[in-house]
Amino acid sequence: MKKILQFIRSFGWPRIIIGLFLLSLFVIAPFVGLSLSASLSDTITRFGMNGIMVLAMVPMIHSGCGLNFGLPLGIIAGLLGGTLAIEFNFIGPFSFFMALLFATPFALLFGYGYGKLLNRVKGGEMIIATYVGFSSVAFMCIMWLVLPYRHPTMVWGYAGKGLRTTISTEGFYWRSLSRFLEFKIGPNFSFPTGMILFFALIAFLVWAFFHTKKGTAMTAVGSNSVFARASGIDIDKMRTLSVVMSTWLAAAGILVYQQSFGFIQLYMGPFYMALPAVSAILIGGASVNKASIANVIAGTFLFQGILTMTPSVMNSMIQTDMSEVIRIVVSNGMILYALTRKAEATR
Amino acid sequence: MAQSGAPLLEMRNISKSYFGNQVLNDVNFTLHRGEILGLVGENGAGKSTLMNILFGMDVIQQTGGFQGKMVVDGIEVHYHSSFDAIADGIGMVHQEFSLLPDFSVAENIVLNREPLFFSFASEVFGQRLNTLNRKEMDKRSKAAIDKLGFSLDAASAVGTMPVGHKQFTEIARELSKESIKILILDEPTAVLTEQEASILLKAIKGLAAEGIAVIFISHRLQEVIDVCDTVVVMRDGKIVKEEPAKGLSIKQIAHWMVGRQVDHESTHRIFDYKKSPVILSLEHLWVDMPGEVVRDVNLTVHQGEILGIGGLAGQGKLGIPNGAMGLYPAGGKVIFEGQEIELNQPKKFLDAGMAFVSEDRRGVGLLLDESLDWNISFAAMQVNGKYLKPYLWNLLQWRDEKEIKKVSNKYIDALQIKCTSSKQKAKELSGGNQQKVCCAKAFALEPRLLFVSEPTRGIDIGAKALVLQTLREYNQMSGTTIVMVSSELEELRSACDRIAIVTDGKIAGILPANAPSEEFGVLMVAGSKDEKETDA
Numbered sequence: 001m002k003k004i005l006q007f008i009r010s011f012g013w014p015r016i017i018i019g020l021f022l023l024s025l026f027v028i029a030p031f032v033g034l035s036l037s038a039s040l041s042d043t044i045t046r047f048g049m050n051g052i053m054v055l056a057m058v059p060m061i062h063s064g065c066g067l068n069f070g071l072p073l074g075i076i077a078g079l080l081g082g083t084l085a086i087e088f089n090f091i092g093p094f095s096f097f098m099a100l101l102f103a104t105p106f107a108l109l110f111g112y113g114y115g116k117l118l119n120r121v122k123g124g125e126m127i128i129a130t131y132v133g134f135s136s137v138a139f140m141c142i143m144w145l146v147l148p149y150r151h152p153t154m155v156w157g158y159a160g161k162g163l164r165t166t167i168s169t170e171g172f173y174w175r176s177l178s179r180f181l182e183f184k185i186g187p188n189f190s191f192p193t194g195m196i197l198f199f200a201l202i203a204f205l206v207w208a209f210f211h212t213k214k215g216t217a218m219t220a221v222g223s224n225s226v227f228a229r230a231s232g233i234d235i236d237k238m239r240t241l242s243v244v245m246s247t248w249l250a251a252a253g254i255l256v257y258q259q260s261f262g263f264i265q266l267y268m269g270p271f272y273m274a275l276p277a278v279s280a281i282l283i284g285g286a287s288v289n290k291a292s293i294a295n296v297i298a299g300t301f302l303f304q305g306i307l308t309m310t311p312s313v314m315n316s317m318i319q320t321d322m323s324e325v326i327r328i329v330v331s332n333g334m335i336l337y338a339l340t341r342k343a344e345a346t347r
Numbered sequence: 348m349a350q351s352g353a354p355l356l357e358m359r360n361i362s363k364s365y366f367g368n369q370v371l372n373d374v375n376f377t378l379h380r381g382e383i384l385g386l387v388g389e390n391g392a393g394k395s396t397l398m399n400i401l402f403g404m405d406v407i408q409q410t411g412g413f414q415g416k417m418v419v420d421g422i423e424v425h426y427h428s429s430f431d432a433i434a435d436g437i438g439m440v441h442q443e444f445s446l447l448p449d450f451s452v453a454e455n456i457v458l459n460r461e462p463l464f465f466s467f468a469s470e471v472f473g474q475r476l477n478t479l480n481r482k483e484m485d486k487r488s489k490a491a492i493d494k495l496g497f498s499l500d501a502a503s504a505v506g507t508m509p510v511g512h513k514q515f516t517e518i519a520r521e522l523s524k525e526s527i528k529i530l531i532l533d534e535p536t537a538v539l540t541e542q543e544a545s546i547l548l549k550a551i552k553g554l555a556a557e558g559i560a561v562i563f564i565s566h567r568l569q570e571v572i573d574v575c576d577t578v579v580v581m582r583d584g585k586i587v588k589e590e591p592a593k594g595l596s597i598k599q600i601a602h603w604m605v606g607r608q609v610d611h612e613s614t615h616r617i618f619d620y621k622k623s624p625v626i627l628s629l630e631h632l633w634v635d636m637p638g639e640v641v642r643d644v645n646l647t648v649h650q651g652e653i654l655g656i657g658g659l660a661g662q663g664k665l666g667i668p669n670g671a672m673g674l675y676p677a678g679g680k681v682i683f684e685g686q687e688i689e690l691n692q693p694k695k696f697l698d699a700g701m702a703f704v705s706e707d708r709r710g711v712g713l714l715l716d717e718s719l720d721w722n723i724s725f726a727a728m729q730v731n732g733k734y735l736k737p738y739l740w741n742l743l744q745w746r747d748e749k750e751i752k753k754v755s756n757k758y759i760d761a762l763q764i765k766c767t768s769s770k771q772k773a774k775e776l777s778g779g780n781q782q783k784v785c786c787a788k789a790f791a792l793e794p795r796l797l798f799v800s801e802p803t804r805g806i807d808i809g810a811k812a813l814v815l816q817t818l819r820e821y822n823q824m825s826g827t828t829i830v831m832v833s834s835e836l837e838e839l840r841s842a843c844d845r846i847a848i849v850t851d852g853k854i855a856g857i858l859p860a861n862a863p864s865e866e867f868g869v870l871m872v873a874g875s876k877d878e879k880e881t882d883a
Binding site (some may be wrong): 220 | 698705714716717725726735744
């Protein structure tokens with residue numbers, strides 16, 4: 001009994017309540033004519049798609065830069081990588097790794113500049129980050145049109161130049177990870193083993209980093225920057241490093257998202273990507289300056305689970321097609337809830 | 348002094364715990380009308396918690412309330428907030444001032460209880476449009492100040508006054524409340540000069556004669572003996588002694604407080620610094636530290652000695668270690684073991700083999716939200732690369748949690764740090780124990796020279812003695828040179844071999860620790876002495 005109470009305390013009541021709600025949705029699902037196995041499969045897929053972007057929050061939280069509202073910047077690096085891989089006509093699963101490779105220099109470069117900027121606005125990182133994200137999206141709206149992409153699957157058919165808003169990844173890296181070691185149980189349930197493994201690998205790398213000397217220093221910078229300075233640590237360097245890491249993770253995250261989703265979404269696509277990731281990690285129990293991998297996993301699963309299940313269950317219950325409305329209400333409601341929980345700290 | 352009749356206040360079986368730490372354990376005491384009760388104990392003994400309970404402070408409710416009963420004037424009371432306590436005639440003067448700096452003394456004293464004029468406008472639009480009755484305000488505040496027997500200008504703004512006057516303003520504010528029955532004074536004399544303190548003590552006696560009961564908390568034991576009727580000694584959350592003050596000695600009280608003999612006689616060792624080589628020299632050091640500006644310091648430190656740096660507040664003594672470490676912009680030369688250390692880069696300072704225990708424990712010294720083992724091991728890990736374990740043929744180095752735990756437990760035992768485990772968070776410890784953690788952090792670095800700044804600020808006698816003893820032992824066992832900065836001259840004299848006095852950002856002179864205190868006093872106020880002495 002004591003063990004259970006201790007577990008509840010460390011896991012946190014909000015997560016238990018949300019978890020119970022999610023569980024109740026799964027219980028209701030079969031009674032309103034939904035396939036439980038399909039629902040589960042959807043939830044797991046969405047978890048894998050979004051996991052790394054939620055993970056991208058962790059380094060900046062640790063270094064005291066707050067929540068990475070500038071996630072779109074990293075996503076843009078990922079988009080550049082993805083489109084370049086297609087432009088150079090790499091096909092099959094190999095194109096995923098080429099996309100990752102092409103995205104990396106952009107992520108490092110963008111992250112470095114973004115980090116330098118955040119070092120100048122200590123204390124107001126999150127609001128600045130939001131506008132870094134927004135303005136970079138707007139800037140790229142121009143660039144997607146003028147950059148000299150030529151590959152026929154990507155450009156507007158009538159002009160022969162300028163990228164389309166939505167580009168299919170089919171034939172390139174579509175399901176290149178998800179398909180790896182994928183297994184099916186019954187007609188509706190499939191488990192995207194490769195994608196989950198990839199998430200596990202990246203999560204392990206981040207976890208491992210925070211167990212090194214540098215990672216420990218980064219956590220100390222976020223916990224008390226004056227203390228870190230008095231221990232001989234270059235605070236600005238640590239913060240910049242954390243921003244670069246976050247940016248790269250965002251770039252990798254969007255590529256994983258696309259390979260499962262099947263499409264690259266350009267222009268306004270990245271605009272609202274930050275909020276679901278921010279909300280997921282907050283729901284997972286992180287605070288503005290404390291976050292763990294467990295927070296990422298729990299948060300992503302709960303957030304994406306509710307987001308998948310609520311619209312379909314509600315829809316089937318009231319017999320009208322309101323799924324889009326419900327989805328917006330639920331996702332924004334969860335974001336609102338999560339942002340009010342900003343100060344809550346665990347660990 | 349009237350001890351007859353029913354007690355004014357009774358606290359019965361009070362217990363309270365924070366974060367699973369029992370800080371008060373079955374505390375009972377009574378207070379009579381007109382009694383002055385001296386409450387003494389080490390930091391962390393539970394004095395403040397006990398007073399917070401009595402005053403109904405929010406922090407008690409937020410951390411789960413307390414057990415036991417409080418009876419005021421024969422009626423059991425439950426305070427939900429300080430307002431209830433105030434309404435019941437309890438007044439408290441906190442260690443930190445709660446005054447509005449831009450308001451005058453009179454305005455502060457009667458704040459929110461101002462005498463008012465009713466006017467036509469207020470009849471129509473309500474109470475908010477009443478105007479202040481300034482004459483009556485002045486009269487009331489003057490009456491309160493007169494009770495204290497201290498001359499305060501009621502019209503001057505509080506922000507511009509010296510701390511002593513602020514303290515008197517605070518006390519006057521409590522006195523101006525007509526219903527006041529119990530007055531709690533938390534370290535009221537800590538910021539006062541001796542003369543001001545004696546005026547205050549006289550005033551307290553006067554108040555008691557009028558029937559107000561006073562609870563007087565102080566670390567200055569002589570005052571407690573002089574002014575109080577009863578002395579209550581707390582240790583580890585319990586009341587260990589309750590005795591009439593008459594006939595007690597400081598030594599007795601100190602003994603009860605710490606539960607062991609406090610050594611007042613310091614054994615002076617003879618250390619001939621001239622025989623050992625120079626380990627650190629500061630040449631024309633200037634430091635731009637706000638409030639503690641260092642202008643031009645020349646100082647040599649010899650290997651193995653304990654050098655004290657003293658002086659009045661604001662003269663620049665704190666700037667010296669902070670500047671040498673590189674936490675504040677500095678210039679000049681710092682030469683350690685023959686090598687010039689680049690300034691303004693803490694890493695260079697640490698890499699050279701020096702360490703610094705900051706005077707700002709909570710701001711600079713600790714990761715308050717992290718565990719003790721992190722606090723203790725962090726600097727050594729970052730600077731010396733200790734407590735790391737290689738994996739994959741040295742490609743990867745991870746924190747060695749086992750080693751970290753081992754070293755933390757070692758220092759927790761050696762320095763007698765009171766905590767539940769090495770996983771407890773630093774913010775949950777008391778001041779003295781936090782200071783010990785800061786020392787442990789520096790010791791773990793195994794420095795050849797250690798700067799210690801205000802090691803005993805805000806900690807009690809027992810912990811003080813322990814910290815100083817720890818530093819001396821560390822100096823003797825490992826041969827580490829220690830430069831200790833402190834505003835308490837007596838402390839420097841008991842721990843150091845020689846003492847430099849800083850005045851106006853310069854070294855005014857260096858004296859051996861056993862020089863008579865008048866000579867130090869002369870250096871502190873007069874400033875420059877003969878240049879020759881400086882070189883001594």
